[in-house]
Amino acid sequence: MVKSESIEFKTSGDGHILDITDRVASVVAESDVKSGVVTVFVPGSTGGLTTIEYEPGLLKDVPELMEKLVPSDRSYDHDETWHDGNGFSHLRAAMIGPDITVPFRDGRLMLGTWQQVVFLEFDNKPRNRKLILQIMGE
Numbered sequence: 001m002v003k004s005e006s007i008e009f010k011t012s013g014d015g016h017i018l019d020i021t022d023r024v025a026s027v028v029a030e031s032d033v034k035s036g037v038v039t040v041f042v043p044g045s046t047g048g049l050t051t052i053e054y055e056p057g058l059l060k061d062v063p064e065l066m067e068k069l070v071p072s073d074r075s076y077d078h079d080e081t082w083h084d085g086n087g088f089s090h091l092r093a094a095m096i097g098p099d100i101t102v103p104f105r106d107g108r109l110m111l112g113t114w115q116q117v118v119f120l121e122f123d124n125k126p127r128n129r130k131l132i133l134q135i136m137g138e
Contacts, residue, residue: 003031003135010128011047011121014072014089015063019054020131021109021116027133029107036137038109041099043132046089046123048096054116062120066092072124089122096120104137 005027009018020040028038040049052058069092076087100117103110111117121127 001033001036001136001138003033005031005133005135006130007133008128008130009119011119011123011126013126014122014124015066016121017052017054017059017062018119018121019116020119021054021111024102024117024133025109028104028109028135031107031135033135033137034107035105036135037101037103039099039101039134039136040117041132041134042119042129044093044098044127044129046086046093046121047127047129048093048098048120048122049100049131050096050118050120051100051111051115052118053114054118066122069095084124086122086124089124092120092122096122 007023024038024040042049070088072088078087078090079085
């Protein structure tokens with residue numbers, strides 16, 4: 001069985017990390033699928049999905065890491081093409097990726113104790129986001 005759902009939210013722009021674990025878990029629990037996998041996908045090229053321990057230290061560390069790896073204060077060829085100043089956003093999103101797949105059993109996500117599913121906003125402005133969830137199993 002395959003079910004497709006979505007969740008929507010607003011972000012505050014670059015560096016915003018949002019814990020979406022409860023929202024994903026709720027969609028899975030409300031589906032008729034008891035065991036399988038849920039894939040969460042962001043349609044867009046400036047957002048990413050991963051897992052972290054959602055705690056204050058990492059909420060500071062992750063943006064600091066992104067800034068070290070792909071600095072926002074330099075020019076990128078993308079910026080010359082579109083003049084929107086978010087070349088760094090696209091590169092950061094490409095590193096993290098647009099999707100994550102999580103197994104579930106008995107309608108419950110099989111995450112570790114300190115593991116949450118998070119959306120990372122890399123764009124340089126606030127955004128309205130819609131994530132696609134595809135639930136597959138039996």
